[in-house]
Structures are given as C-alpha cells and as structure tokens.
Amino acid sequence: MYETCEAIVMRTVDYGETNKIVTLFTREWGKVAAMARGAKKPSSRLSAVTQPLCYGRYVVRRSRGVGVLQQGELIDSMRMLREDLFAAAYAAYLVELTDKGTEEQKSNPHLFALLLQTLRYMSEGRDAEILTFIYEMKMLSVLGVPPLLDRCARCGATVGRFSFSIKEAGFLCHRCEAADPHRLPLSPASVRLLRLFSRFDLSRLGAVSVKASTRAELKAVLSAYYEEYTGLTLKTKRFLAQIDELRDKLGPSGGQGEPFSL
The missing domain is CATH 1.20.1440.120 (Recombination protein O, C-terminal domain)
Incomplete structure (x- = not known):
C-alpha cells in the first residue's frame, strides 16, 4: 500500500544504471529507505525530488527493508x-x-x-x-x-562561576573546579x-x-x-x-x- 509522507532527503545511493536508493527522514515514520526507479535519468520525474536536502511530499510503499518511492512533490528545494x-x-x-x-x-x-x-x-x-x-x-x-547544565555536577550549586567538565558531564562551579x-x-x-x-x-x-x-x-x-x-x-x-x-x-x-x- 502506498502512503504519503512529508520528508527531507537525507542521502542517496546509486543503484544500477538508472536507480537510486533514497533515505528519507519523514515526519510521520522517522527514517525510511526507498527505491527510486529511474531517478538517475535527468528526464525522470523523480530526479529533482530526490536531491539531498530537498523537502517535499512523497508517496512511498514501505517495507521492513527498502521500500518503493513512487512520486514526490517539492515544497522547498533548499537550493x-x-x-x-x-x-x-x-x-x-x-x-x-x-x-x-x-x-x-x-x-x-x-x-x-x-x-x-x-x-x-x-x-x-x-x-x-x-x-x-x-x-x-x-x-x-x-x-x-x-x-547537566542547571547546577554544578558535584555540589549542586546554581550560582557562581562555572567551567565545563567532560568527566562530570556538566558544569562545575568555582568551588568544585579542582575536581x-x-x-x-x-x-x-x-x-x-x-x-x-x-x-x-x-x-x-x-x-x-x-x-x-x-x-x-x-x-x-x-x-x-x-x-x-x-x-x-x-x-x-x-x-x-x-x-x-x-x-x-x-x-x-x-x-x-x-x-x-x-
């Protein structure tokens, strides 16, 4: 069954002489991959809508693996x-x-x-x-x-001078910075x-x-x-x-x- 989604083209991979596998980041389903048949041909209706970073509406048949991209309509080419x-x-x-x-x-x-x-x-x-x-x-x-950004990662202080500790995964106040x-x-x-x-x-x-x-x-x-x-x-x-x-x-x-x- 084909369904419509709103999506950003994340990346494409050439498949064969004329096809692309397109990874879409969709609003509805998250990240999905779909075969765009003939999309490598300049004359293809899928060529323009499968450029990386394009945002549009797409008609896709989903599957557990690679689905099928039937058509697309550009909303913003992000040119x-x-x-x-x-x-x-x-x-x-x-x-x-x-x-x-x-x-x-x-x-x-x-x-x-x-x-x-x-x-x-x-x-x-x-x-x-x-x-x-x-x-x-x-x-x-x-x-x-x-x-942790709302307080010191060691003593919990919320005011004072702060540095950032990768080890403590957050801010350290000036009283705890020696740690x-x-x-x-x-x-x-x-x-x-x-x-x-x-x-x-x-x-x-x-x-x-x-x-x-x-x-x-x-x-x-x-x-x-x-x-x-x-x-x-x-x-x-x-x-x-x-x-x-x-x-x-x-x-x-x-x-x-x-x-x-x-």
Missing part, C-alpha cells in the same frame, strides 16, 4: 544549501548527525520539525555555526546523553548560551552576534562532549573542520551568515 560551500558543509553535518543518531522507522516529529527549521534558517542565510550549536545541544537529549584539572573554562556568556540552547524554541529565533571567543568555547565543549559520550564517527565532521579553517582565513564574515538574537 541555497547546495550552492553555498559553508552552508552546505553545516547542513550535511546536521543531516549525517541525525541519520547516525536515529533508528530506522522510529517516528520523532519534534526532531523532524527541528531539522527542517534549522535547514530553512541556514537556507535563508542565518548564522550556520550558531544554528549548528543549537541543534547539537538539542540532539544530545535525543541521543540520551544530555549534560577536574582538565575542565574547560567558560565565560558567563557561554554558560548562558549552553543553558539556553538546550531549551530554546528555535521558531523564536531573531538577531544578535556572538563573539569569536564565545564561539570558540562553545565549539570546544560540544566537540569534546560528543567525542566522549556519543560514540558517533561522522565523515562530515572532518570536512566541517576544514571548512571552519577556510572561514577563519576569510575573516569574521566568511560563512557566518546573518546575526541572530534569542
């Missing part, structure tokens, strides 16, 4: 995400993170909405790096390893943003800038935490690191998009 090198790198990373961090055919409408909103903001030219930080923070709850000589220093701005990113409603995104030093602290915490607790190895993460180096060479405006506010 800018494929044409801008920086945006494409961040978008590819978020899609791979979602792919590796979710199970087949396990519905998560909230995560679907979060990914779609994040990709759309990136497509509009919003700050891709900050959007990635927000998504990474929220994805930690999906992965089942959220850090982890490898703790990561944080400015008050980084403490506030980490807390905010974990619970922030992305649909309320507005416009403010984040200093380079704060970005560096956020990146250090998230990179180290993901490496320690998620067990995920992502090809796009390495490419993103190379893109970040290129952006830094281009200066403050390189690949950072529009400022935002919370």
Whole structure:
C-alpha cells in the first residue's frame, strides 16, 4: 500500500544504471529507505525530488527493508544549501548527525520539525555555526546523553562561576573546579548560551552576534562532549573542520551568515 509522507532527503545511493536508493527522514515514520526507479535519468520525474536536502511530499510503499518511492512533490528545494560551500558543509553535518543518531522507522516529529527549521534558517542565510550549536545541544537529549547544565555536577550549586567538565558531564562551579584539572573554562556568556540552547524554541529565533571567543568555547565543549559520550564517527565532521579553517582565513564574515538574537 502506498502512503504519503512529508520528508527531507537525507542521502542517496546509486543503484544500477538508472536507480537510486533514497533515505528519507519523514515526519510521520522517522527514517525510511526507498527505491527510486529511474531517478538517475535527468528526464525522470523523480530526479529533482530526490536531491539531498530537498523537502517535499512523497508517496512511498514501505517495507521492513527498502521500500518503493513512487512520486514526490517539492515544497522547498533548499537550493541555497547546495550552492553555498559553508552552508552546505553545516547542513550535511546536521543531516549525517541525525541519520547516525536515529533508528530506522522510529517516528520523532519534534526532531523532524527541528531539522527542517534549522535547514530553512541556514537556507535563508542565518548564522550556520550558531544554528549548528543549537541543534547539537538539542540532539544530545535525543541521543540520551544530555549534560547537566542547571547546577554544578558535584555540589549542586546554581550560582557562581562555572567551567565545563567532560568527566562530570556538566558544569562545575568555582568551588568544585579542582575536581577536574582538565575542565574547560567558560565565560558567563557561554554558560548562558549552553543553558539556553538546550531549551530554546528555535521558531523564536531573531538577531544578535556572538563573539569569536564565545564561539570558540562553545565549539570546544560540544566537540569534546560528543567525542566522549556519543560514540558517533561522522565523515562530515572532518570536512566541517576544514571548512571552519577556510572561514577563519576569510575573516569574521566568511560563512557566518546573518546575526541572530534569542
């Protein structure tokens, strides 16, 4: 039986001379794979709707393995995400993170909405790096390893100066920081943003800038935490690191998009 779904194209794999196996992240069923027959042909009606990052409505016959994609209708091609090198790198990373961090055919409408909103903001030219930080923070709850951010991981203090401890999986206050000589220093701005990113409603995104030093602290915490607790190895993460180096060479405006506010 064929069913209609709303989906983002996560990835495609060529199959034979003319076909593709398309992995869709759907609002209704979670992640599903489907055969798109003839989709490699430029003249195929499935060619345009099976490009990575496309968002649309699809008619699929599901199965326990690979289903069949019968037709699709584009809602948003996310064209800018494929044409801008920086945006494409961040978008590819978020899609791979979602792919590796979710199970087949396990519905998560909230995560679907979060990914779609994040990709759309990136497509509009919003700050891709900050959007990635927000998504990474929220994805930690999906992965089942959220850090402790509302208090000190050792004594429970809610006020004071804080650093981040990978060992303790959360904040350490200034009174307990000696417990982890490898703790990561944080400015008050980084403490506030980490807390905010974990619970922030992305649909309320507005416009403010984040200093380079704060970005560096956020990146250090998230990179180290993901490496320690998620067990995920992502090809796009390495490419993103190379893109970040290129952006830094281009200066403050390189690949950072529009400022935002919370």
